[in-house]
Amino acid sequence: MKDVITITFPDGSFQRFPAGITVQEIAVLRNENDGDGVVAGKVNNRLVDLSVPLLEGGALEYVTAESEEGLSILRHSTSHIMAQAVQEVFEGAQVAIGPAIADGFYYDFDYFRPFTVDDLELVEKKMREIINEALPFIREEVDREAAIKLFQDRNEPYKVELIRDFPDEKFSLYRQGSFVDLCRGPHLPSTNSVKSFRLTGVAGAYWRGDERNRMLQRIYGTAFPDEEALNGYLQRLEEAKRRDHRRLGKELGLFSIHEEAGAGLVIYHPRGALLRTILEDFEKREHLKRGYDIVKGPQILKLELWEKSGHLDNYRENMYFTEVDNQKYGLKPMNCLAHMLIYKSSIRSYRDLPLRYFELGTVHRHEKTGVLHGLMRVREFTQDDAHIFCTPAQLKDEIKGIIQFVQEVMGLFDFSYEMELSTRPEKSIGSDEAWENATGALMSVLQENGIPFAVDEGAGAFYGPKIDIKLKDSLGRAWQCATIQCDFTLPERFDLTYVGTDGERHRPVMLHRVILGALERFMGVLIEHFGGAFPFWLAPVQMIIIPIAERHHAYADEVYQKAKMKKFRVEKDYRNEKLGFRIREAQLKKIPYMLIIGDREVDSCGIAPRTREGKDLECQNVEDFLGAIQSERKVFGEEVI
């Protein structure tokens, strides 16, 4: 063993220390620890506790609570403190797992009764006590047998199960006070390194995420380096509430969902229906431009057809059924069947392919009650669905074309997103070979085009693997929108063929794909993304005319007519209210332009526009203004009316 070790620091400098010096001690020597900001070290790029003694030289850097890794350590340690508190307050509560997550942490417990929101206060109080005790987090390593015995003795069956399922022979433990947890670490040096935390909620959660298992009680919380950062986070949550599409849907008069009509069934009000119509028109135009044919299938199809497609076996619990003239029907949960029948209605030649059938198809899916959520998760929705039938040789080009389509559209709406490749799920149909082909095709297009993607094992559709694009709502929750699904199986089941150059019949490949996904969900995400302040071309109301007094109404009518003639979506507010009041209301309705008309404007034959951002534009000629904003309704270079 060396006596002296050499440590290099991120700035390139190095320094010698006696072997066995701890990361913490070096920090003190180098004044790294003032402000308590340092929560862990990173030796040769591996996160370690500050208390770890260094026996070998290497690269050392410090992790502060401000960094992503540091924040995660802070939160993870806070979850241990919470677990200790819960066990002290609720005797007999057993611990399961308690990781740091995106905005905080949680810990799962098994207790004879569920925790309530009121219990959180008791836990928070106990946590503060534990923090004040300044208990050190102490790491130790034990072998498998000792770890199992320890947790058996402590009556922690979940920990024992975890240890049994890990292949490792050595296990690290972290102790603080009387509490001990199985944990990889690293952790803060002491409980009093936690400065600002908040418990945010309770929820049930299945042990190991499997609904066949027992439901545990999960407590969520978050922690920050200081009170200011915590308050900032809580404020961001408040702001997110103001962008909530359910709230804006009501405030902007877009849609409603009624208990008496049914859960998960959206009712569109005039402005919401208009917004949706604009999106639908946009979709039809863009699909026709890209070589798709618009088709339309029926809402119900005979049960035998769903049996043939495999939906009955794999999707039955999500389907609605009905019976007409002694004949059973299934209400469509997907649009593919009719498209298959269109394909089969005639003999297809390789010269016909690819065939791209597009449908704004309304589908019904029986979603479990607990998952319904505003527009994001509903029971009746309309997809911008298409099915592409092509030769195996055309497959990759088709996938590439769809990805480009998605990229253009997401760019237009200014969404950031990541692509995700989902592979074969447990419940699925088709041969291994077909799945490998399909998965390989999707993956190679992503790779060849240098598109970064994550892999989600086992998350494919029952008939094939897929590439998904998830968009985030105001709270950062991801919702799947666009998806590209490769299917070698349905063409087989329906015996789809085309005649090739050799005069023989061949099997086409099929792609299922959506760009926006479900219009309902997309609108939900869109509303939150723009906070209701839609781009001009999408705004259900593009401008509102606000005359100052009654004597300006006649002139205001002229302006209104002029805007109408140019096909702008214009409204007028002639209410007997002060200007400031009506401006405020128009602003809350997120109307892009307010056209103010008073004596000055009438005299100079103009209008005084004001933007919803609160910017006053100079008094100007009506025609000039309308001409100027025509460019704002251009989408992909085309004016959208």
Add this chain to the structure above:
RNA sequence: GCCAGCGUAGCUCAGCGGUAGAGCAACUGAUUCGUAAUCAGUAGGUCGGUGGUUCAAUCCCACUCGCUGGCUCCA
């Protein structure tokens, strides 16, 4: 579907054993106003639904419908 919380006027919410209140909105009147809320008055509720306990239920209990946050599942 599971866990927890919640359903009171159009909206946001207070009240919690003795059958209901506020602000905003609505309506009426006055005010005709220059860039984010003019003033006054009026009206509005089988307290989500169905049962039960009680002399008495918006309040307690059960069931049910719906909503919210999670879990599982999914566009």
